[in-house]
Amino acid sequence: MSQLASITLMQNDDARPVIDSIIADNPGVKILTMPGAIKLDCEGKITVNRASVEERLGRPWNLQELHLVLISMAGNLDEDDDYFTLSWRH
Amino acid sequence: MSGTKKLGLRQRYEHMTRGLDWETTYQPMDKVFPYDQFEGIKIKDWSAWEDPFRLTMDAYWKFQAEKERKLYAVLDSFAQNNGQTGISDARYANVLKLFLTGVSPLEYAAHRGFAFTGRHLRGSGTRVACQMQSIDELRHVQTQIHTISHFNKYFDGLSEFPHMHDRVWYLSVPKSFFDDARTAGPFEFMIAVGFSFEYVLTNLLFVPFMSGAAYNGDMSTVTFGFSAQSDESRHMTLGIEVIKFLLEQHPDNLPIVQKWVDKWFWRGHRLLGIVAMMMDYMLPKKVMSWKEAWDIYFTEAGGALFQDLARYGLKMPKGAEIATAEAEHISHQNWCTFYQYTHAAPFHTWMPDNEHLDWLSEKYPNTFDKYYRPRWEQWAKMDKEGKRFYNGALVQLCQTCQIPMVYTEPGDPNTICFRETQHGGQRYHFCSDGCKDIFDNEPEKYIQAWMPVQQIFQGNCGGPTVPDVLNWYNLKFGVDNMDYAGSPDEALWNEWHADKVKAAS
Numbered sequence: 001m002s003q004l005a006s007i008t009l010m011q012n013d014d015a016r017p018v019i020d021s022i023i024a025d026n027p028g029v030k031i032l033t034m035p036g037a038i039k040l041d042c043e044g045k046i047t048v049n050r051a052s053v054e055e056r057l058g059r060p061w062n063l064q065e066l067h068l069v070l071i072s073m074a075g076n077l078d079e080d081d082d083y084f085t086l087s088w089r090h
Numbered sequence: 091m092s093g094t095k096k097l098g099l100r101q102r103y104e105h106m107t108r109g110l111d112w113e114t115t116y117q118p119m120d121k122v123f124p125y126d127q128f129e130g131i132k133i134k135d136w137s138a139w140e141d142p143f144r145l146t147m148d149a150y151w152k153f154q155a156e157k158e159r160k161l162y163a164v165l166d167s168f169a170q171n172n173g174q175t176g177i178s179d180a181r182y183a184n185v186l187k188l189f190l191t192g193v194s195p196l197e198y199a200a201h202r203g204f205a206f207t208g209r210h211l212r213g214s215g216t217r218v219a220c221q222m223q224s225i226d227e228l229r230h231v232q233t234q235i236h237t238i239s240h241f242n243k244y245f246d247g248l249s250e251f252p253h254m255h256d257r258v259w260y261l262s263v264p265k266s267f268f269d270d271a272r273t274a275g276p277f278e279f280m281i282a283v284g285f286s287f288e289y290v291l292t293n294l295l296f297v298p299f300m301s302g303a304a305y306n307g308d309m310s311t312v313t314f315g316f317s318a319q320s321d322e323s324r325h326m327t328l329g330i331e332v333i334k335f336l337l338e339q340h341p342d343n344l345p346i347v348q349k350w351v352d353k354w355f356w357r358g359h360r361l362l363g364i365v366a367m368m369m370d371y372m373l374p375k376k377v378m379s380w381k382e383a384w385d386i387y388f389t390e391a392g393g394a395l396f397q398d399l400a401r402y403g404l405k406m407p408k409g410a411e412i413a414t415a416e417a418e419h420i421s422h423q424n425w426c427t428f429y430q431y432t433h434a435a436p437f438h439t440w441m442p443d444n445e446h447l448d449w450l451s452e453k454y455p456n457t458f459d460k461y462y463r464p465r466w467e468q469w470a471k472m473d474k475e476g477k478r479f480y481n482g483a484l485v486q487l488c489q490t491c492q493i494p495m496v497y498t499e500p501g502d503p504n505t506i507c508f509r510e511t512q513h514g515g516q517r518y519h520f521c522s523d524g525c526k527d528i529f530d531n532e533p534e535k536y537i538q539a540w541m542p543v544q545q546i547f548q549g550n551c552g553g554p555t556v557p558d559v560l561n562w563y564n565l566k567f568g569v570d571n572m573d574y575a576g577s578p579d580e581a582l583w584n585e586w587h588a589d590k591v592k593a594a595s
Binding site for chain 2: 081088
């Protein structure tokens with residue numbers, strides 16, 4: 001059975017570089033657009049990479065800034081200075 | 091960060107939380123933490139708990155302050171720009187009435203519940219996470235009251251929300267849900283609210299429904315909704331970590347945890363029936379149907395979760411299949427109830443127009459045309475003939491969920507589901523096997539429930555007649571209740587729009 005790792009973000013200017021970097025870094029990501037929100041799903045695992053967001057944002061970005069645009073998520077969380085991963089793999 | 095000697099996130103978290111717990115010496119630990127053993131949960135090593143968010147208190151305050159600044163900027167501009175005149179339709183305001191009377195007081199209950207639980211669990215990691223969640227929940231109730239207070243200047247049915255939460259018949263459903271959780275032990279509370287409610291079910295309320303607020307032009311509500319939900323991601327993580335922690339600590343914990351998961355999934359499913367109705371019937375512009383939301387957030391997301399937890403031997407909650415089958419009925423059966431009892435509820439009701447009926451037919455191909463559309467068309471016809479249908483009888487309530495006994499038998503939508511149990515020489519009634527099982531496991535708890543209808547009959551609710559009881563609710567007849575058509579809300583909305591048309595011509 002399918003096990004989607006998932007992250008839902010606000011659809012606003014602060015979240016846009018995060019959304020773009022997730023789409024770029026997670027091949028096969030599925031996108032569900034809702035008014036005001038976007039849900040990104042990936043089989044098994046989905047990651048936000050700090051470097052990838054910084055590249056799009058053009059400034060240093062603290063991964064915990066993610067809290068400001070995060071709406072929901074699914075998967076076991078592993079967070080470090082450089083990545084934020086939700087996964088069903090062990 | 092490279093090139094500096096700054097500590098990494100993991101080390102920072104370790105340093106900031108190190109030494110937050112200690113062995114007490116003035117009093118034995120078991121006296122300091124008197125509630126964490128009677129439930130039978132066995133913990134070998136509290137230090138095995140880890141919070142994957144690794145959010146330290148200083149970072150917590152920083153991010154929460156930033157969230158508040160953003161939220162209050164939106165609330166301020168919504169008020170300044172008379173945002174209430176730009177919502178899709180004044181019918182929309184009725185979801186706010188249900189939200190403020192039914193949901194916001196639960197945020198406060200959750201605040202108290204997590205404060206208590208954080209105090210009474212002996213692990214420092216859980217204590218820190220519970221403390222943050224307790225403060226979050228207080229923030230949620232405050233921001234919701236602030237946001238909706240603006241609508242209270244214009245729309246009826248909002249001003250008496252705390253009074254109504256304690257008294258109105260159907261509001262005992264959400265109130266008793268949290269009373270039940272908060273009077274359980276701290277581990278059950280964590281499974282009830284942290285895991286079953288936050289992880290498995292709250293997405294259904296805060297994601298598609300809040301997206302609906304955005305779609306209906308209410309930018310203040312969507313902003314508090316998503317602002318609250320950003321905390322919710324942390325709460326969901328606490329919920330999933332707590333269940334993994336309990337299951338890893340001792341094999342004896344599994345049957346206890348499974349029983350709680352079964353119970354609280356069913357309690358939560360019953361509670362969220364009101365959100366089903368808000369999404370399918372009360373949002374003038376619709377984002378998705380309740381059934382679609384259920385498929386995404388329970389069948390798909392819950393499926394992935396329970397597949398993961400199967401490695402500990404945990405099974406899907408008992409009742410999951412029945413709840414999924416009910417997702418095609420529950421919004422219709424709830425709206426049907428409120429339509430009949432519109433005189434006794436402080437929000438407005440209506441029969442769906444043709445476009446809305448067609449949307450429901452499309453979204454519910456297996457059930458709507460067969461079981462519900464004919465009833466709605468008949469009631470609309472009766473209303474047109476001046477014979478609007480009201481139900482004058484007081485309802486029989488389920489002793490566990492306190493919802494009127496309006497739900498149908500699994501697999502037979504033409505028969506009302508009744509279950510009963512004899513206990514201590516009394517007969518108790520239930521809406522489902524799920525609610526009966528919960529009672530049968532803890533009858534001494536549920537026989538004490540404050541049942542609104544029984545309380546009316548016992549003379550504890552202002553008097554024997556409907557006007558007496560509504561008066562005791564502080565419900566203004568003909569203002570707060572009855573159909574939207576003919577309400578002061580409708581008159582105000584029409585006045586605003588007449589002004590807009592006048593201004594444009």
